[in-house]
Amino acid sequence: MDRFPTLYTTRLILRKITIDDIPALLKYANNPKIADRIVNIPYPYEEPTAVFRISYVHQGFKQKSRFVFSIVSKAEPSLIGEISLHLNNTQDGAELGYWLGEPFWNQGLIKEAIARVTQFGFRELNLKSISASCDADNIASHKVLEYNAFKQTPSHGKTLIYHIEKQLN
Numbered sequence: 559m560d561r562f563p564t565l566y567t568t569r570l571i572l573r574k575i576t577i578d579d580i581p582a583l584l585k586y587a588n589n590p591k592i593a594d595r596i597v598n599i600p601y602p603y604e605e606p607t608a609v610f611r612i613s614y615v616h617q618g619f620k621q622k623s624r625f626v627f628s629i630v631s632k633a634e635p636s637l638i639g640e641i642s643l644h645l646n647n648t649q650d651g652a653e654l655g656y657w658l659g660e661p662f663w664n665q666g667l668i669k670e671a672i673a674r675v676t677q678f679g680f681r682e683l684n685l686k687s688i689s690a691s692c693d694a695d696n697i698a699s700h701k702v703l704e705y706n707a708f709k710q711t712p713s714h715g716k717t718l719i720y721h722i723e724k725q726l727n
Contacts, residue, residue: 563625569633569670570667570671575628580605584604591660624643625678627640638662642675651688654688680724706722
């Protein structure tokens with residue numbers, strides 16, 4: 559895969575992040591509620607962090623180690639969040655990560671994004687499994703993962719681990 563893919567859902571476009579996304583990235587990622595949930599999003603989230611983020615994302619695609627998509631609502635043509643697959647060392651599994659700007663919460667958008675990125679991981683990347691983690695008190699993340707057929711696996715402490723296997727037909 560030489561070109562970064564663009565994925566579509568009913569209401570979303572999942573595409574490559576660009577320098578033009580910096581204003582929206584600063585607007586939506588600069589939120590303590592997001593920083594509290596996402597390990598690599600600091601608060602305050604400032605322009606140097608956003609520029610580094612874009613470089614990190616592009617380098618990951620170049621190395622084929624991570625696919626980080628901008629989540630763009632078809633109704634609002636700018637970044638409203640991110641969703642990613644970070645491939646493991648064996649290249650047959652990945653860790654799913656995501657965040658969405660607070661004004662877009664509780665609209666079912668992240669459910670759509672997870673469904674499409676999971677499909678991409680299994681079909682285009684030929685992954686065998688995808689996992690995701692979230693805080694035990696992040697009920698919204700539990701619900702969207704379970705909605706997308708992720709199953710909770712045994713875990714200890716404040717972080718819950720979810721997992722889905724590729725279905726062989």
